[in-house]
Amino acid sequence: LVVIRALEGRDVVRLKGGDPLVFGRGGEEAEELRAARIPFEIVPGISAALAAAAQSNIPLTHREAASSVTFATAHAADEGDVSSTLPLRGTLVLYMGLGRLASTLASLVASGRALDTPAAVVSRASLPDARVVTGTLATLAAKVASARLVAPAVIIVGEVVARAVASEPPLSLPRALLKHTYELGKA
Amino acid sequence: LVVIRALEGRDVVRLKGGDPLVFGRGGEEAEELRAARIPFEIVPGISAALAAAAQSNIPLTHREAASSVTFATAHAADEGDVSSTLPLRGTLVLYMGLGRLASTLASLVASGRALDTPAAVVSRASLPDARVVTGTLATLAAKVASARLVAPAVIIVGEVVARAVASEPPLSLPRALLKHTYELGKA
Numbered sequence: 001l002v003v004i005r006a007l008e009g010r011d012v013v014r015l016k017g018g019d020p021l022v023f024g025r026g027g028e029e030a031e032e033l034r035a036a037r038i039p040f041e042i043v044p045g046i047s048a049a050l051a052a053a054a055q056s057n058i059p060l061t062h063r064e065a066a067s068s069v070t071f072a073t074a075h076a077a078d079e080g081d082v083s084s085t086l087p088l089r090g091t092l093v094l095y096m097g098l099g100r101l102a103s104t105l106a107s108l109v110a111s112g113r114a115l116d117t118p119a120a121v122v123s124r125a126s127l128p129d130a131r132v133v134t135g136t137l138a139t140l141a142a143k144v145a146s147a148r149l150v151a152p153a154v155i156i157v158g159e160v161v162a163r164a165v166a167s168e169p170p171l172s173l174p175r176a177l178l179k180h181t182y183e184l185g186k187a
Numbered sequence: 188l189v190v191i192r193a194l195e196g197r198d199v200v201r202l203k204g205g206d207p208l209v210f211g212r213g214g215e216e217a218e219e220l221r222a223a224r225i226p227f228e229i230v231p232g233i234s235a236a237l238a239a240a241a242q243s244n245i246p247l248t249h250r251e252a253a254s255s256v257t258f259a260t261a262h263a264a265d266e267g268d269v270s271s272t273l274p275l276r277g278t279l280v281l282y283m284g285l286g287r288l289a290s291t292l293a294s295l296v297a298s299g300r301a302l303d304t305p306a307a308v309v310s311r312a313s314l315p316d317a318r319v320v321t322g323t324l325a326t327l328a329a330k331v332a333s334a335r336l337v338a339p340a341v342i343i344v345g346e347v348v349a350r351a352v353a354s355e356p357p358l359s360l361p362r363a364l365l366k367h368t369y370e371l372g373k374a
Contacts, residue, residue, distance in 0.1 A: 019237050022256065027246025030352040039355045044233045044241040044313075050206050054231035059214025061258075068259035068272055069209065071247075076254045085255055087274050126231075165217040168226045 052122035091158035118161035239309035278345035305348035
């Protein structure tokens, strides 16, 4: 559709949630535009991992807890050769994993991560109904099931999850918290 | 300083380049705010890896080329136990690596990546003087040295680098390319 409209002479803006080059198929769309000789420009966005981190105050890297962060799909974690795809140390953020959470967490344990590794699911990050459930590789699946989280969601795995710091509840509502005021107004 | 000003009763906005929770020490700052009982909110940003990808049209993931992407510091790649920190497959984006590029690329080869693995350095992504140099783990360091790239820069390693698609040069200048118009105006 982008190609068709552009060939009609229009300027086309393709809006995506997240970042187009991280599990967004932006590379494939660029290949098609190039094949059709249509000029384009790619604008970066807030990938779901970054939105989930800010939502949950989980630092994806931390000088004392994780020197790297890997973004993958939960499907990749369920594949046979996990150890060559996902590092054993460092933070993992798994996209699109809510539906197969129990098997994904079991795969990570089978590949060598400890059962008591902290882990979280962040559901609908950046949206007003965002929710965060934390646990460990052993406990998270049951906690998420009973909390009835909904997609889209990402799984964050690693010591950094235990480094999440809850904000002190504000006594007044400073301007920086206007978004929260909006939520309170709706409730 | 953030803590001092907030305790004076001010609303404080701490602006950072990139994303505060990806090599930004946002987690440590949150810990200090919590210790001082100061409410806060974290807003995500465009981490350098995403800016570099959009600048260079390199897809960080691609269904045919990479199912994961790992962000790490170049320092991590130079450490002894690379294989447990950085996966052998998938895309790597290494932050803050321009000064030690040759040794970083050599470490990746020593850890098992092929010499002909495509790799790129993206310098000053998102800025008007951004530049991209591509090569392989074998050739990139010499090419970057002769191109005299300057920091800040990130290194992107993996098959996705070969998937970068140059945009067709525009015959006219559509509105979506206003940024480029600005650059031409300056030149």
